[in-house]
Amino acid sequence: MSDEKLTPRNVDFSEWYNQIVLRAEMADYAPVRGCMVVRPYGWALWENIQQALDKRFKDTGHVNAAFPLFIPMSFLEKEKEHVEGFSPELAVVTIGGGEKLEEPLVVRPTSETIIGYMYSKWIKSYRDLPVLINQWGNVVRWELRTRLFLRTLEFYWQEGHTAHATEQEAREETMRMLQVYAEFAVNEAAVPVISGVKSQTEKFAGANMSTAIEAMMQDTRALQSGTSHFLAQNFAKAFDIQFLDENNTLQYAWTTSWGLSTRFIGAIIMTHGDDQGLILPPRLAPIQAVIVPIFKSDSETAAVLETVTRVQAELKAAGIRVKVDDRTEVTPGFKFNDWEMRGVPLRIEIGPKDVEKGSVALARRDRPGREGKSFVPQAGLAAVVADLLTDIQKSLLERAIAFRDSHIFDPKDYTELTEVVQNGWAYSYWCESAECEAKVKEDTKATTRCMPLDQSLGKGKCIVCGKEAKRKVYFAKAY
RNA sequence: CGGGGUGUAGCGCAGCUGGUAGCGCACCGCGUUUGGGACGCGGGGGUCGGCGGUUCGAAUCCGCCCACCCCGACCA
Known part of the structure; x- marks a missing residue:
């Protein structure tokens, strides 16, 4: 397989990445556009990732289950933002057993809806809460441009879905799992990540708040490597997840979801690899x-x-x-x-x-x-x-x-920001307006990645418009 | 969906002034090798993306179609 020199990273980073994936026999192109076959060596790495994460999920009280691959189309439509966000990239089954289906079935792009439906059946009392379920599976999103591991039509992941009696509990769960991802990334994969809150435009379709771990690849582009969402009562209301509390009052549950996918393999490759090939962190390496x-x-x-x-x-x-x-x-x-x-x-x-x-x-x-x-x-x-x-x-x-750290900058003004994001990340105050975010994206192609949690709030001026800003955000070109 | 490009052996390519397909790597066999990508000899493998047209004859010329790749829009 490895019969020639790799294209060096500084010549063509994308080409370098593709060659590594293929020559290290991590994955191969499948006959369907945008789909990949995860080969045994790549899957062995994924299994080690699974083990490391699954242990952490169990340690934080979660259990595994399996929900169906097919979701009735109408389920997606019950949550407005969710369907708007996902409908362009759905694969839909309209024929089964040679017969046109009464209702089209969506191949799950994510499972909030069908799990929400089941939770509404299972949750009746505050005594049923919290529900802390994770599933390991695959999902399909009909992406236009695909890259091995980073963005494929079908990908493998885990998705955790939890329901709680109170807002605070659900928010705590969201942050707990973000922390689990960050700790996993750093300690198992040796991938340093920055965790924080996503902007409103970058958040998950249907979430109140999304958080993510963001990693810097060797071309300085950011890779969102895991996400944890606070869904508030949005899906509970769409799917009637209601329970009676201690005072016999009917309440909607508060839900979260969080996921990490085979994309993380891409993060490992692009964080550690060199011009000789892949470098796997010993803790996850199939062969040490x-x-x-x-x-x-x-x-x-x-x-x-x-x-x-x-x-x-x-x-x-x-x-x-x-x-x-x-x-x-x-x-x-x-x-x-x-x-x-x-x-x-x-x-x-x-x-x-x-x-x-x-x-x-x-x-x-x-x-x-x-x-x-x-x-x-x-x-x-x-x-x-x-x-x-x-x-x-x-x-x-x-x-x-x-x-x-040597590629994170603190630009003095907007001009400097537009320069530094060409080869690094900018960490700057931002007023959190969609307008300023959009301007940066238009001028530089860099987007907001996340706003770290551990900031002392309250001072600074937006790098774009100069208005009062409460906290800083990372701007970066992203995968 | 717009712009550009490519389809010939598993992969990378040549052949494209029409005459019935070749090179490198990979693969198989035998032998010699083995501390940084070994070598020799022998061998197997191709509806030349598809359909149609021109022609005595098409990988090659013409038309239509299809697929894939790159750039853009869109995106875990």
């Missing part, structure tokens, strides 16, 4: 260490393979995800490049010299060439490897933070 055996003669082969097998067993016993590349049809040099393309964090070379000296050669993926190489004894290798993986994880995060 790959052993490349090296030998010439038959007599060497036996000795090398014996050592390789023993080292493999020791690492595996230590809980390290290790693979031996025992292919005989390609040379070690080919394998080095191949595993670099696939982003395996650590390579272990074992050859005749190592058998003789009782050593192995280690090469860390995040530091190319001689700098990342070391020669260590076979004795106690598992501990050394574990420490190295920890260090690689840490280094990746530090590097990504350094990149991000």
